[in-house]
Amino acid sequence: xSTSKRTSDFAVGLSVISITALLIAGTLWLKQAxxxxxxxxxxxxARDVGGVALxxxxxxRGVRAGRVESIALGDNDWVVLKLALDRTxxxxxxxxxxxxxxxxxxxxxxTVMSRDGVPADRVLRAALDEARxxxxxxxxxxxxxxxxxxxxxxxxxxxxxxxxxxxEIAFDDAAARELRESIRNFAQLxxxxxxxxxxxxxxxxxxxxxxxxxxxxxNDAAARLxxxxxxxxxxxxxxxxxxxxxxxxxxxxxxVTAAQQLRELTARLDRTEANLTQAVAxxxxxxxxxxxxxxxxxxxxxxxxxxxxxxxxxxxxxALVSDVKKHPKRYINMRMF
Amino acid sequence: MTRYVHDALTAVGRVTRTAFEPVGxxxxxxxxxxxxxxxxxxxxxxxxxxxxxxGVESLPIGxxxxxxxxxxxxxxxxxxxxxxxxxxxxxTLVQKTVTLELAPVLTGLALAGRVGANIAAELGTMxxxxxxxxxETLTFDPMSHLVVPRVLASALMFPIVVGMxxxxxxxxxxxxxxxxxxxxxxQFLKGVRIFFxxxxxxxxxxxxxxxxxxxxxxxxxxxxxxxxxxxGVGRSATRAVxxxxxxxxxxxxxxxxxxxxxxxxx
Numbered sequence: 001x002s003t004s005k006r007t008s009d010f011a012v013g014l015s016v017i018s019i020t021a022l023l024i025a026g027t028l029w030l031k032q033a034x035x036x037x038x039x040x041x042x043x044x045x046a047r048d049v050g051g052v053a054l055x056x057x058x059x060x061r062g063v064r065a066g067r068v069e070s071i072a073l074g075d076n077d078w079v080v081l082k083l084a085l086d087r088t089x090x091x092x093x094x095x096x097x098x099x100x101x102x103x104x105x106x107x108x109x110x111t112v113m114s115r116d117g118v119p120a121d122r123v124l125r126a127a128l129d130e131a132r133x134x135x136x137x138x139x140x141x142x143x144x145x146x147x148x149x150x151x152x153x154x155x156x157x158x159x160x161x162x163x164x165x166x167x168e169i170a171f172d173d174a175a176a177r178e179l180r181e182s183i184r185n186f187a188q189l190x191x192x193x194x195x196x197x198x199x200x201x202x203x204x205x206x207x208x209x210x211x212x213x214x215x216x217x218x219n220d221a222a223a224r225l226x227x228x229x230x231x232x233x234x235x236x237x238x239x240x241x242x243x244x245x246x247x248x249x250x251x252x253x254x255x256v257t258a259a260q261q262l263r264e265l266t267a268r269l270d271r272t273e274a275n276l277t278q279a280v281a282x283x284x285x286x287x288x289x290x291x292x293x294x295x296x297x298x299x300x301x302x303x304x305x306x307x308x309x310x311x312x313x314x315x316x317x318x319a320l321v322s323d324v325k326k327h328p329k330r331y332i333n334m335r336m337f
Numbered sequence: 338m339t340r341y342v343h344d345a346l347t348a349v350g351r352v353t354r355t356a357f358e359p360v361g362x363x364x365x366x367x368x369x370x371x372x373x374x375x376x377x378x379x380x381x382x383x384x385x386x387x388x389x390x391x392g393v394e395s396l397p398i399g400x401x402x403x404x405x406x407x408x409x410x411x412x413x414x415x416x417x418x419x420x421x422x423x424x425x426x427x428x429t430l431v432q433k434t435v436t437l438e439l440a441p442v443l444t445g446l447a448l449a450g451r452v453g454a455n456i457a458a459e460l461g462t463m464x465x466x467x468x469x470x471x472x473e474t475l476t477f478d479p480m481s482h483l484v485v486p487r488v489l490a491s492a493l494m495f496p497i498v499v500g501m502x503x504x505x506x507x508x509x510x511x512x513x514x515x516x517x518x519x520x521x522x523x524q525f526l527k528g529v530r531i532f533f534x535x536x537x538x539x540x541x542x543x544x545x546x547x548x549x550x551x552x553x554x555x556x557x558x559x560x561x562x563x564x565x566x567x568x569g570v571g572r573s574a575t576r577a578v579x580x581x582x583x584x585x586x587x588x589x590x591x592x593x594x595x596x597x598x599x600x601x602x603x
Contacts, residue, residue, distance in 0.1 A: 005382075008389040015393045016497055023500045023538065030432075030533045055531065103423065107531065 031055075032067060032084075039066065039084040042112070044097040045131055046140030049079050051108040052099050058083045058110045059102075065089040068110055078131075081140060083110060092117075096128050100143035110140075119143075366558050370488060373480035383486035391452050391487070391553075392494020396501055398451065399444045403502035406439050407431060407509030408517075415518045424520045428528025431510035436537040440502040442589055445548035448495065449581035452549075453556040456487055457577035460560025461570040469561065479561070488553040495549025496542040503541060536600075544592045551588060552581045 032055075049071055058066035066085035074080040085091065092114040102109040118125060124141055131139035171179075324331050374380070414430035460483060463469050469479050507529065514520040559577035563569045 005386060009385040011393045012385045012388040012494075015396065016388075016493075019497045019501050019504075022504055023542075026504060027535050027538050030530055031535060032530065055533070057531075 038087050040087045041069065042066075042083040042085055042091065042095070042097075042138055044081045044083065044110075044138040044140040045074060045078045045135060046081070046097070046099065046142065047077065047079065047127065047131070048142050049081060049140075050099050050142040051101060052081070052110060053108065056108050056110065057102070058085060058112060060085075060089060060092065060112050065112070080137070081110065083112070085112075095138050096132075097138055097140035098124075098143055099140060112138075115139075363558065367554060369480050370484050370554065370557075373478055373485050374489075376478060376481035376485075379478060379481035380485040380489065383482070384490055387486045387490035388494050391448075391455070391490050392497055395448050395451060395494070395498050398447055399498040399502045400505050402443050402447055403435070403440060403504075403506035404509045406443060406502075407435060407506040407511075408513040410434055410439070410506070411510040411513040411518060415514075415520075423524075424518075425524040425528035425531070427514050427518065427520055428511070428525040429532050430528075431514075431525075432507055432529045432533055433537065435506035435510065436503050436541045438541075438589075440506055441499050441541045441545040441548060442585065444499045444502045445495065445545060445552070445585045446582055448498065448549075449552045449585060450578050452491060453552045453559075453577040453581040454574040456491075456553060456556030457559040457563075457574045458570055460557055461563030461573040464561060464563045465566050465569060484554075484557040484561070487557055488550055491549040491553035492546050493549070495545045495552075499545035500538075500542060503538065540592070540596060544589065547588050547592070548585050551584045555581045555584060 052068055052071065054068055054071060056068045057064045058068060066083055066089070068081060069084040070082040072080050072082075081097065083097070091112060094115040095112050096115050096118060098111045098113065098118070099108060100111065101107065115128070118128060124143065127141035128139045131137075131141060410431045411427055414427045415424075418426065418430075460469070463483070469483070472479050472482060511522070511525050514525045515522060556577040559573040559580070563573040565572070
């Protein structure tokens with residue numbers, strides 16, 4: 001083999017091998033191939049993966065921790081994702097995988113987070129629960145992407161446009177005039193209200209001053225009540241209050257009895273008064289008759305001669321009685337058989 | 338009347354034959370090359386020599402082209418979409434365009450001028466000086482001795498040169514982003530990795546292999562059909578370069594339709 005041929009062989013061989021090696025190494029490096037066993041794998045399943053593609057980043061707490069290694073259709077309408085994570089990264093406790101667009105330019109990412117940190121979205125949580133049920137794989141779900149959000153925004157803007165159209169139809173010249181009138185009336189009303197508020201605010205100031213005075217009085221009373229309560233409380237501790245209560249009960253019972261007696265007395269007095277009234281009325285008639293010299297008593301009372309005769313009669317009777325007592329035999333003769 | 342119809346039909350036939358005759362001749366040429374591959378004892382000793390001439394000695398030009406292509410791509414990407422997309426998309430654009438298109442096509446066009454003209458001129462000179470006739474007289478098959486090693490060497494070394502161009506292109510794009518665009522290495526790398534697949538590299542290399550084979554075949558065909566002395570050699574070389582450039586673009590479209598159709602958004 002000639003020198004030039006050997007040189008040619010060497011040059012070609014070197015070029016081919018070195019450039020091929022460089023290409024392979026570069027491709028593996030850009031693909032982030034796991035050559036030293038520095039990755040571990042996490043398998044997740046979801047009903048839909050949205051726009052996630054092979055090689056998309058896997059993020060834990062905002063830091064890139066791996067990439068999506070494979071996406072495949074599974075059984076029962078599931079999609080299985082295999083995530084390659086850096087072995088040195090700690091996976092959150094009770095992990096779930098959320099798939100969402102990382103930017104507006106079609107770039108998606110898979111976020112691994114704890115189940116507790118999942119947003120409070122009912123649909124999302126239901127999807128995660130469904131993915132977790134009856135499976136050893138990590139649950140995954142898709143967050144609404146910009147397309148869905150824009151679709152919702154589109155619907156909202158459509159509704160707003162309809163409402164605006166209807167408002168435009170309803171709000172014609174007449175409505176505008178009425179609105180102006182309403183605004184004018186409202187301005188006037190607000191002026192009146194302001195004046196009223198101004199006046200009433202002064203009254204409120206006075207009332208508040210009175211309330212403050214009243215509150216001060218109440219505070220004093222409360223202080224006194226507190227003092228009284230403390231005394232009552234100390235009295236309670238010595239049983240005095242109980243004694244007072246008992247005495248009060250006894251006094252109340254006696255008062256009730258006294259009241260009853262008083263009522264009876266009052267009733268009797270009423271009857272007595274009635275009788276007295278009758279007696280007085282009779283006496284009055286008797287006195288009237290007596291004063292009118294009618295009848296025996298009237299004659300007796302108003303006739304002095306009768307009094308004198310009666311007086312002398314009474315003297316004589318007294319003398320007779322004493323004589324009888326002195327000399328009974330003179331007047332009484334009694335025989336037995 | 339009959340004569341006019343006859344003449345018209347004759348003209349149509351002549352045009353059709355004229356149009357398809359080169360296709361037929363070319364197809365027969367390719368079939369004879371494929372047939373000559375079986376004679377390994379004839380072309381194997383010459384393979385490394387042609388691989389060095391056509392491939393190793395073409396590395397500098399491939400590197401040179403890729404170096405400036407990468408710089409221009411990075412600046413172009415930043416200028417075009419710099420305010421709309423995040424900065425790391427510069428890396429994505431550089432990687433995608435270099436590996437999928439610019440490295441194979443630009444390198445192929447440059448090598449079409451170098452390799453195609455070289456082959457056409459060499460074989461054309463051999464034809465006009467009757468060296469090929471002498472080979473045939475000595476029962477050496479010109480196909481297996483002259484054409485097959487060149488075609489195989491070109492088909493083998495074009496991917497090597499293009500692969501080197503891909504590496505240099507991305508490297509120069511990275512350097513330009515770092516120094517001229519203030520895009521950090523992690524950002525550039527993120528953009529390169531985020532949409533990178535090994536298919537990009539495979540696509541570019543397979544395409545470049547087809548370019549290499551086509552350039553060599555066209556150059557050999559042009560050289561072997563040279564007539565008219567030195568002028569004929571010049572014409573052959575020029576024709577080889579032009580047809581090679583056109584064929585590179587046709588093949589580029591062919592591979593894009595064949596391989597990229599199912600991978601695009603519809």
